[in-house]
Every structure is written in structure tokens, then in C-alpha cells.
Amino acid sequence: MPLKAGDKVPSATVNKTDLSEVDTADLFKGKKAVVFAVPGAFTPTCSAQHAPGFIQKARDFKAKGVDEIFCISVNDAFVMKAWADGLKAGDDVTFIADGNGDFTKAMGLELDGRGFGLGTRSQRYAAVIEDGTIKELAVEPGGGLTCSSAEAVLSTL
Incomplete structure (x- = not known):
């Protein structure tokens, strides 16, 4: 069953693009964060719309009090680094590899x-x-990009 508003973020080990391991409970502790998850790095909607939207609107999120934006995908850290570099994400979005899908499973x-x-x-x-x-x-109800877009999330802040 998926987690919902009011639930604590589950603890799972993931990797940053520098290959360091981090526990998701620690990653989100003491800060206001926006997380967006994608089915896969380099996939069409993820690469053309989803991730670029958050990169382009990073300043708008910061202006609304967001400390950090994270992109999580069930890919390895090497792929996530190559994708972040290709998108020229810089420091605007932190790309996180959930290589074994442990965080994704814990989120339901x-x-x-x-x-x-x-x-x-x-x-x-x-x-x-x-x-x-x-x-x-x-959570997106189907294959499109509506409620989890950068614009949609910004409207909730």
C-alpha cells in the first residue's frame, strides 16, 4: 500500500551520483524537500519534460522555502550521474539512485x-x-505528466 501525506519517509539505502550511500531518513531530515520520481533515466517523458521542469524552476522552489530538490529513479548511480550531467542539472536538482528499488518498495x-x-x-x-x-x-494515474510536474508541485507550496 502506498504511503500518504502524514507518513514518515521510509528508511532505505540509496546512492548519490558520487557513489556515496545515504539513508533516505537522513536525506530528508531537518529540511523542506521536493522529491520527484521517474520510471527511468533517459526515457522520453522523464528526459524531455519531467526532470527539465524541476531544473528550470529550481529558483522558484527555493523562493518558496524548498531547501533541496531530489530526483529518484530505480537506476544505478552511474546512469543517474550521466543523466544529470546530460541535463545540465548542476546543483539545482540532486539525482539519487535507488538501484535496488528499496526506497521505491518502501514507499509502496x-x-x-x-x-x-x-x-x-x-x-x-x-x-x-x-x-x-x-x-x-x-502519484500520476497513468502514463502522462500532470500532477507530478514542477508546475503542479509549485502550486501546492
Whole structure:
């Protein structure tokens, strides 16, 4: 069952693009963060719309009190680094690799992509997290990009 607003962020080990491990409970502790999850790095909607929207609007998020923006995907840290570099994300968005899908599973937001040759991935979603507690969670109902877009999340802040 997916987590919801009011729930604590689960503890899971993920990797930053420098390959360092970090616990998600520590990652979100003591800050206001926006997290958006994508089914896969380098995939069409993720690369053309979802991630670029957050990169382009990073200043708007900071102006609304967001300390950090995170992009999480069930990919390895090497792929996430190459993707962040290709998108020229710089320091605007922190890309996080959930290589084993542990965080995604703990959030209850797995996507069965086996029919497309993708294995288990993350559903597309966005969350506002304050000091480790989920304040807002918007999960896309289908294959599009609506409620988890940068614009949609900004409108909730």
C-alpha cells in the first residue's frame, strides 16, 4: 500500500551520483524537500519534460522555502550521474539512485515494467517532504505528466 501525506519517509539505502550511500531518513531530515520520481533515466517523458521542469524552476522552489530538490529513479548511480550531467542539472536538482528499488518498495510505489522490458521501476510521482514527513504526495494515474510536474508541485507550496 502506498504511503500518504502524514507518513514518515521510509528508511532505505540509496546512492548519490558520487557513489556515496545515504539513508533516505537522513536525506530528508531537518529540511523542506521536493522529491520527484521517474520510471527511468533517459526515457522520453522523464528526459524531455519531467526532470527539465524541476531544473528550470529550481529558483522558484527555493523562493518558496524548498531547501533541496531530489530526483529518484530505480537506476544505478552511474546512469543517474550521466543523466544529470546530460541535463545540465548542476546543483539545482540532486539525482539519487535507488538501484535496488528499496526506497521505491518502501514507499509502496513500484511499477511493474516487465511488459516493456524495464523490470521493476518506480511510478511517476512527486512529494513535498518536511523534516522527514510527507506533506504532499501526487502519484500520476497513468502514463502522462500532470500532477507530478514542477508546475503542479509549485502550486501546492
